[in-house]
Amino acid sequence: MSLSDLVLSIADNKQMLGLRYAEWATRAPSLEADIAAAAMGLDDLGHSRVLLGCLEPLGEDPRGQERETDSGSLRSLPYFDEPWTEWAQFVAANAILDTAFTVMIEACVNGSVEVLQHRLRKMLMEERYHFLHGRSWLKSGINAEPLNRAWTEAIEWFGPPDGEVALLHREGKLSLGPKELQARLEEQLETKAPKVEVDWKGWDPVRRRSKPGAIDEHTFSMLRGLEEKKFAPTSAQSKEV
C-alpha cells in the first residue's frame, strides 16, 4: 500500500458515488433534489478523473489490466456495490461517505505532497455544497440502517490505527490519521459515530473494505463502455470488428 493506492481508492469511490448519485437524478423527492443529485454526480465523476490524473505525478499507477475484466479489482466500498433503492441510502452516502472522502482529501491538501496540495484544493470548494446538502437531509431524519452502514464503512475506509493511513500521517504526507479523520467527520456532521467494532484481520487493505463482493454487472459494463455499444448503430459495430 502506498499514497497512490489511497488516491486510487478515493478515485474509485468517487466514481461510484457519482454514478449512484446520477441514478437518482429523476427519483429524488423534489425537482431541486433531482438537479442537486445530477450536479453532485457530475462533480464526483470529475473529481475521480482529477484524482486518477495524480497517479502518474505520484510516481506509481497501481491500475492493472484486471480492472477491464474483474469488477472485484475496483476499490469502491460495498455501499456502492448495488444501486440504492431508498432515498435514505442516498442521504447516508451523501452526508457520511461523501464527507468522509472530503476529510481524506483535506488531509491530502494539508499534507506534504505538492501535487495533491495543488490539484485537490478546488474539490474542497465544490464539496462544501455536497456537505450542506447531505447534512440538511440528514437532520430531517432517516432510517438507522443505511446510516449505521455508512458510518461503519467510513470508519473501515479510514483504516486501522496502525495501518497505511496512520503511517502516511506520521510521514507528514497526510495531515490526519484514522483517529483524527473520524473525529473530523464527527465534528463536521455535529454527531458521534455509532460504536463500530471492526475485525481488522478480515479487512482488505487494498480495497479498504471487509466485505467481499463487487459492483453490479450492469454498472461494471457501463464503466467499460459496453452498455454504450448496445446503442451504437449496427454499421458502427461491424466496423469495429
Added chain:
Amino acid sequence: MTRYKRVSGDAVEYEVFARKTRGEPLHQVGSVVAPDDDLAVAYARATYDEERWIEMAIVRKDDIIELWQPGEP
C-alpha cells in the same frame, strides 16, 4: 391579487441573485424551494451554476419587502 406560491409544508421559497462582473448589479436569475438555508444554498448552486458567475446570493422570498406589484398603481 392572488399570487402563485410553489411552496408546501415546511419548504420556503428563496430568490436567487447573481452577477458575472463587478461592474453589473446583482440580478435575479431564478428561485429554489427548500426547507432550510443550507439546502437552499446547495440547490441554488446546483441549479444555477452553469454560467460563470462571480457572485451568487439567495434571499428568502418572505424577507423581500415589496413596494408595489405588477398591476398596482
